[in-house]
Amino acid sequence: xxxxxxxxxxxxxxxxGLLAGCGGGNDGGSGQSENAEEGKVINIYSWNDEFRTRLExxxxxxxxxxxxxxxTTLKDGTEIHWVINPNQDGVYQQKLDEALMxxxxxxxxxxxxIFLSETDYVYKYTDAEAGVAxxxxxxxxxxxxxxxxxxxxxxxxxxxxxxVQRGSTWQCCPGVLVYRRDIAKDVFGTDDxxxxxxxxxxxxxxxxxxxxxxxxxxYTFASYADTFRVxxxxxxxxxxxDGETTVxxxxxxxxxxxxxxxxxxAGYLDKTVKGQFNDDWNKAMGSSSKVFAFLLPPWGVxxxxxxxxxxxxxxxxxxxxxxxxxxxGSYIHAATGTDNPEHVKDIILAMTAxxxxxxxxxxxxxxxxxxxxxxxEAAADDTYASEFLGGQNAYEYYAPVAENIQIAPxxxxxxxxxxxxxxxxxxxxxxxxxxxKAKENFETAIKERYPDITEVQWPE
Amino acid sequence: MKKKRxxxxxxxxxxxxxxxxxxxxxIFSLIPLIDTVRYSFFEYYRSGIKEIGPNFIGIQNYISxxxxxxxxxxxxxxxxxxIGFVPQIVVALLLANWFTxxxxxxxxxxxxxxxxxxxxLIMASAFAxxxxxxxxxxxxxxxxxxxxxxxxxxxxxxxxxxGTRSLxxxxxxxxxFGNTTIMLMAAIxxxxxxxxxxxxxxxxxxxxxxxYITLPLIRPILAYTLITSIIGGLQMFDVPQxxxxxxxxxxxxxxxxxxxxxxxxxxxxxxxxxxxSVYLFIVSGILCFFVYRMTNGNNDDGTKKIRKKARKxxxxxx
Numbered sequence: 001x002x003x004x005x006x007x008x009x010x011x012x013x014x015x016x017g018l019l020a021g022c023g024g025g026n027d028g029g030s031g032q033s034e035n036a037e038e039g040k041v042i043n044i045y046s047w048n049d050e051f052r053t054r055l056e057x058x059x060x061x062x063x064x065x066x067x068x069x070x071x072t073t074l075k076d077g078t079e080i081h082w083v084i085n086p087n088q089d090g091v092y093q094q095k096l097d098e099a100l101m102x103x104x105x106x107x108x109x110x111x112x113x114i115f116l117s118e119t120d121y122v123y124k125y126t127d128a129e130a131g132v133a134x135x136x137x138x139x140x141x142x143x144x145x146x147x148x149x150x151x152x153x154x155x156x157x158x159x160x161x162x163x164v165q166r167g168s169t170w171q172c173c174p175g176v177l178v179y180r181r182d183i184a185k186d187v188f189g190t191d192d193x194x195x196x197x198x199x200x201x202x203x204x205x206x207x208x209x210x211x212x213x214x215x216x217x218x219y220t221f222a223s224y225a226d227t228f229r230v231x232x233x234x235x236x237x238x239x240x241x242d243g244e245t246t247v248x249x250x251x252x253x254x255x256x257x258x259x260x261x262x263x264x265x266a267g268y269l270d271k272t273v274k275g276q277f278n279d280d281w282n283k284a285m286g287s288s289s290k291v292f293a294f295l296l297p298p299w300g301v302x303x304x305x306x307x308x309x310x311x312x313x314x315x316x317x318x319x320x321x322x323x324x325x326x327x328x329g330s331y332i333h334a335a336t337g338t339d340n341p342e343h344v345k346d347i348i349l350a351m352t353a354x355x356x357x358x359x360x361x362x363x364x365x366x367x368x369x370x371x372x373x374x375x376x377e378a379a380a381d382d383t384y385a386s387e388f389l390g391g392q393n394a395y396e397y398y399a400p401v402a403e404n405i406q407i408a409p410x411x412x413x414x415x416x417x418x419x420x421x422x423x424x425x426x427x428x429x430x431x432x433x434x435x436x437k438a439k440e441n442f443e444t445a446i447k448e449r450y451p452d453i454t455e456v457q458w459p460e
Numbered sequence: 461m462k463k464k465r466x467x468x469x470x471x472x473x474x475x476x477x478x479x480x481x482x483x484x485x486x487i488f489s490l491i492p493l494i495d496t497v498r499y500s501f502f503e504y505y506r507s508g509i510k511e512i513g514p515n516f517i518g519i520q521n522y523i524s525x526x527x528x529x530x531x532x533x534x535x536x537x538x539x540x541x542x543i544g545f546v547p548q549i550v551v552a553l554l555l556a557n558w559f560t561x562x563x564x565x566x567x568x569x570x571x572x573x574x575x576x577x578x579x580x581l582i583m584a585s586a587f588a589x590x591x592x593x594x595x596x597x598x599x600x601x602x603x604x605x606x607x608x609x610x611x612x613x614x615x616x617x618x619x620x621x622x623g624t625r626s627l628x629x630x631x632x633x634x635x636x637f638g639n640t641t642i643m644l645m646a647a648i649x650x651x652x653x654x655x656x657x658x659x660x661x662x663x664x665x666x667x668x669x670x671x672y673i674t675l676p677l678i679r680p681i682l683a684y685t686l687i688t689s690i691i692g693g694l695q696m697f698d699v700p701q702x703x704x705x706x707x708x709x710x711x712x713x714x715x716x717x718x719x720x721x722x723x724x725x726x727x728x729x730x731x732x733x734x735x736x737s738v739y740l741f742i743v744s745g746i747l748c749f750f751v752y753r754m755t756n757g758n759n760d761d762g763t764k765k766i767r768k769k770a771r772k773x774x775x776x777x778x
Binding site for chain 1 (some may be wrong): 503506507508509510512529574592593596597598599614616619620621668705706707709711712720723725726729732772
């Protein structure tokens with residue numbers, strides 16, 4: 001008897017459990033079938049809230065965002081779900097890869113609709129073979145006409161091997177030299193960007209200037225990592241050529257090693273700052289630091305320098321860098337298999353091709369946006385002057401750099417190469433290992449990160 | 461009816477009640493374990509977002525691991541573990557002895573027990589991040605030392621091998637000594653007070669009492685602590701990973717085995733990672749066996765025997 005009661009009880013518990021499961025499933029199912037054409041949820045994968053703040057500020061369809069910033073509701077009721085994972089240590093890509101591989105089996109509302117990528121690894125996702133980013137033409141965007149005003153190199157970067165564009169960006173990241181006005185006055189007697197620009201116009205002149213700065217007790221840059229992008233993003237051959245398994249180190253990269261060691265030993269760089277985006281680096285941007293300048297793109301000024309600066313506004317100014325370069329850039333991709341193609345198309349067009357929107361982003365966030373004609377206007381328009389830069393119109397310096405950028409050829413291995421190379425040679429700069437050991441460490445590290453890499457070729 | 465009931469085997473219910481554990485173990489531990497071993501014979505990784513393999517390659521993974529710096533990382537792991545474990549066990553023994561000593565009459569015992577356990581409640585990664593900020597070249601520790609006039613220029617803690625390793629050791633020590641103390645206290649309190657009383661009557665000093673009564677009697681718990689600590693040490697990961705940004709700086713001297721494993725998993729290299737895991741499995745198996753034999757000797761019931769007796773038995777046994 002007892003047994004039977006027990007059995008009935010167990011059975012009913014099981015059935016109840018099943019029913020509960022079904023109930024949940026049914027709700028989800030019916031919600032979808034009502035909107036078979038466009039999904040109710042747009043999932044956007046990103047590594048920080050930069051894109052979200054931009055979108056909230058300028059996308060006309062935005063209704064509201066939840067307090068924790070995870071859900072943005074559009075006017076037609078569609079919800080944007082933000083999936084944010086930090087970039088550091090490859091976390092973002094791991095999560096994104098996982099989600100992309102499950103894309104086909106995911107429920108419509110769980111499918112990724114838009115994901116962002118950075119110049120360092122954009123190539124991994126635009127690869128035609130991988131097929132995870134939709135060609136823009138499939139969405140109904142014609143790059144020739146719709147994106148005609150974008151800078152050419154941004155279009156090249158977002159294209160696959162065959163030149164099919166699979167992403168678009170709202171920003172363009174010409175690097176400039178940002179310096180402290182008070183230090184410039186102390187050392188050169190003037191803080192005029194044109195005069196200072198003359199003093200930093202190429203590496204040789206800059207070296208002389210560094211000596212002047214050192215005599216007064218200042219560092220030229222904070223860390224050896226600061227100059228890496230100037231060399232690394234001007235290389236002529238990709239780190240790994242298509243279809244090959246050899247990492248080829250460009251001679252320019254070795255120049256960086258040589259010069260960095262020289263500069264560090266000469267005392268032009270702050271020895272205590274190791275790498276970027278760490279506590280010491282952030283402090284080097286503060287008012288008590290002795291660092292004269294940083295090499296930063298526009299987002300760097302807005303996103304890292306400005307929050308770390310604790311002195312009066314107007315203490316910084318920009319001028320031309322010793323060499324033109326590009327650093328970063330966030331690309332927006334439509335994920336293959338999206339259930340919201342119309343929304344995605346609208347967002348991409350509104351965020352990356354609408355000149356007025358882009359100019360608004362530029363004005364509010366000091367972002368250098370992806371519109372050639374717009375940026376030319378901004379450079380000539382004094383209303384784009386920045387308070388943070390002491391009333392200077394920075395676009396005057398960004399625009400010419402942007403037009404001269406030769407984007408370095410990309411490979412899918414860029415992120416790991418850049419990260420591991422800097423890390424391995426960090427030990428060498430600090431005197432922990434000798435030059436050959438640093439090379440060896442890089443070889444070990446790169447083969448560990450990418451099992452398909454078989455060899456590392458060093459320039460003669 | 462009554463007779464039938466009497467013949468019911470109650471053992472059955474025991475099995476039914478432990479069944480959930482075995483089912484969970486089977487699904488979440490055993491199957492992945494076997495899979496790990498299986499994949500270790502395959503070439504199986506991801507390049508970009510393209511999957512390569514699985515292709516059967518025999519023991520190629522094991523061979524190439526032997527050719528890599530694996531042994532160096534094993535050495536690192538051992539050093540980091542020892543740096544943390546030695547002070548941990550010494551301090552824990554001392555504290556446990558003091559806290560349980562009836563003659564000392566320490567006040568606020570409960571309070572101290574909570575305080576020393578607190579570091580363990582912080583997430584290791586948060587703890588490591590805290591240390592990373594505190595010991596950075598321009599961090600608070602350097603500022604304090606400099607304003608005290610002890611050093612003239614900032615010490616580059618994380619830039620030197622000794623500095624990084626000591627910091628990792630220090631953190632592991634801080635995180636785990638409370639846990640060990642509480643465990644050892646429980647062990648000491650399990651010793652019959654009669655024995656302590658007897659030894660006191662015989663005129664034992666507290667040092668003698670510690671070495672001849674307490675230590676031998678808590679040996680099973682000490683063995684347990686050692687075993688769990690070794691296994692924990694082999695799996696050391698979060699603290700050095702966060703402290704050195706996953707790179708094992710400087711010159712890969714604080715790269716532990718699991719960090720090495722983790723860098724294989726960045727490219728989803730299941731084959732190589734599997735082979736490494738199998739090595740680790742074998743090593744921890746052997747270590748466990750040795751430690752168990754060493755500390756347990758022949759008497760599993762060590763709590764009731766004093767050291768002298770145990771020694772005799774052991775001598776006779778060998």
